[in-house]
Amino acid sequence: MKRWIIVLAGMMAALLVTVPVMAEEKAGASCPEQVVFPGKGKLGSVAFSPRIHREEGVSCILCHHTGTEDGKCSNCHDGKDPKVPNSQDAYHLLCKGCHKHKKIDNSCEFCHKPGT
Structure with missing residues (x-):
């Protein structure tokens, strides 16, 4: 049983x-080849590949959980609601959590490209 x-x-x-x-x-x-999230400070921007993640079996729904048509995470993740993490915190929780779980490089430099 x-x-x-x-x-x-x-x-x-x-x-x-x-x-x-x-x-x-x-x-x-549609699944874009690359999306660039502008960086703040010395860590630099993040070039994210939805296509590579999709090829690895990651569902778009994991990030696009509300089905926002314009793709702007900050529509909800704007830091105004203490129950909803701001965009940066949401990225870090989701991305770093998944990378840690799947034993993928979880260092800042893996995603952030200084000088960009």
Whole structure:
């Protein structure tokens, strides 16, 4: 019985990851090659590749969780609501958390390019 529960839980987890990606692909969602987030201070800007992340199986919905059409995270992540992290904190929580979980380089310099 326990084995079936584990198998079922694994299948559910796989569906939660796979179905949104399949739906995005079926809908023909565009996926830009690169998005640049302007940097503040000495760390520099971040050049982010949605395409590479999508190829690695990361669903667009992970970041675009509200379905904002214009793609501006700061529409909600503006620092006005203490329950919602500002854009920078949201990026760091999501990006660094995922990189740590997947054992990908989590250093500042991996994403931030000084002088840009």
